[in-house]
Amino acid sequence: MEKSARAAIAPVLFAVLFTTAITATNAGAQGAGGRSVTQGLATKTIDNLYVCPAKVANYRISAVGTISSQDGKVWTVPAETAFQTGPKGPDLYNECTGVTPSKTAEVSDARVPVTVIDPDGEVITGYIVADNYFEFYVNGKLVAVDPVTYTPFNSVIVKFKAKRPITYAFKLVDWEEDLGLGTEINFGQKFKFYQGDGGLIARFSDGTVTDSSWKAQSFYIAPLKNPDDVIEKGNEHDTTKLGRIHPHAPAPGCEDKCFAVHYPIPANWAAPSFDDSKWPRAYEYTDEDIGVTSVKGYTNFPELFDGSRWIWSLNLVFDNLVLARKTVR
Numbered sequence: 544m545e546k547s548a549r550a551a552i553a554p555v556l557f558a559v560l561f562t563t564a565i566t567a568t569n570a571g572a573q574g575a576g577g578r579s580v581t582q583g584l585a586t587k588t589i590d591n592l593y594v595c596p597a598k599v600a601n602y603r604i605s606a607v608g609t610i611s612s613q614d615g616k617v618w619t620v621p622a623e624t625a626f627q628t629g630p631k632g633p634d635l636y637n638e639c640t641g642v643t644p645s646k647t648a649e650v651s652d653a654r655v656p657v658t659v660i661d662p663d664g665e666v667i668t669g670y671i672v673a674d675n676y677f678e679f680y681v682n683g684k685l686v687a688v689d690p691v692t693y694t695p696f697n698s699v700i701v702k703f704k705a706k707r708p709i710t711y712a713f714k715l716v717d718w719e720e721d722l723g724l725g726t727e728i729n730f731g732q733k734f735k736f737y738q739g740d741g742g743l744i745a746r747f748s749d750g751t752v753t754d755s756s757w758k759a760q761s762f763y764i765a766p767l768k769n770p771d772d773v774i775e776k777g778n779e780h781d782t783t784k785l786g787r788i789h790p791h792a793p794a795p796g797c798e799d800k801c802f803a804v805h806y807p808i809p810a811n812w813a814a815p816s817f818d819d820s821k822w823p824r825a826y827e828y829t830d831e832d833i834g835v836t837s838v839k840g841y842t843n844f845p846e847l848f849d850g851s852r853w854i855w856s857l858n859l860v861f862d863n864l865v866l867a868r869k870t871v872r
């Protein structure tokens with residue numbers, strides 16, 4: 544860099560350092576375990592990420608918002624995503640696009656593009672279902688975003704060329720209608736401020752399946768009557784006492800006054816070099832826990848998910864933003 548340029552940048556650099564110092568002070572004021580706390584509804588910043596072109600029974604608008612925490616940070620809810628810029632995962636099953644095979648024999652993966660991670664790797668095919676939204680990374684590279692952010696429930700086929708060791712990484716979002724509260728309307732029970740739930744299941748042709756050998760950590764926990772309902776036990780964000788699955792997780796009753804607990808997402812969380820050894824193991828959930836009877840994108844293809852398990856972090860209901868990883872050697 545030239546001297547004159549350096550002189551011009553000095554005040555800017557000072558400002559940056561000063562701002563960094565303030566941020567560090569805020570970080571010091573955070574609660575235990577690096578948490579931040581918000582209360583109430585977020586401000587909407589995106590009206591709707593996805594419009595379903597077909598008329599379906601259970602379509603929900605997927606909005607995005609921001610909310611400030613008591614320590615002065617701004618959080619995007621339900622999550623910051625790459626949906627608008629990332630490659631949309633090709634459909635295994637999607638009512639919105641009319642791709643609705645009724646059984647495995649009707650599935651075609653011929654038009655699924657191969658994402659090249661390692662040119663000398665093997666081509667691996669994967670099948671993925673998430674409640675509600677996923678981003679899928681291989682060795683830190685974004686392979687696919689879920690083409691349907693919220694509902695209807697859909698499933699995706701991915702293909703990529705990679706060689707071991709392979710780090711599989713998912714960003715997972717249980718989407719919400721009441722931004723910042725982790726809640727939605729329950730159509731069936733005509734119940735407002737209902738805490739929906741999440742879930743991920745995936746199987747890959749290299750033999751990798753989702754199960755409790757994965758790591759899974761929660762980053763946005765809501766709705767909470769009291770932020771102290773999240774207890775940090777080591778690196779686990781424990782909310783066991785609230786109930787972990789429906790119907791054993793009663794609504795907290797705080798409605799639009801509920802709190803949320805947020806944790807910052809590490810910048811390199813999807814990279815092979817990221818150390819996930821301190822993250823909790825993923826928890827396995829049954830088809831009944833997930834309530835998959837209406838998820839044809841899963842139930843139509845038992846062969847494609849054979850041997851894999853539904854996973855999430857500790858709380859299927861209250862953990863709304865989850866990162867999951869596994870490295871296969």
Ligand SMILES: [Ca+2]
Nearest residue numbers: 675676689691
């Ligand atoms: Ca989806």
Ligand SMILES: [Ca+2]
Nearest residue numbers: 717739740860
């Ligand atoms: Ca939820």
Ligand SMILES: [Ca+2]
Nearest residue numbers: 674717739740
């Ligand atoms: Ca959900």
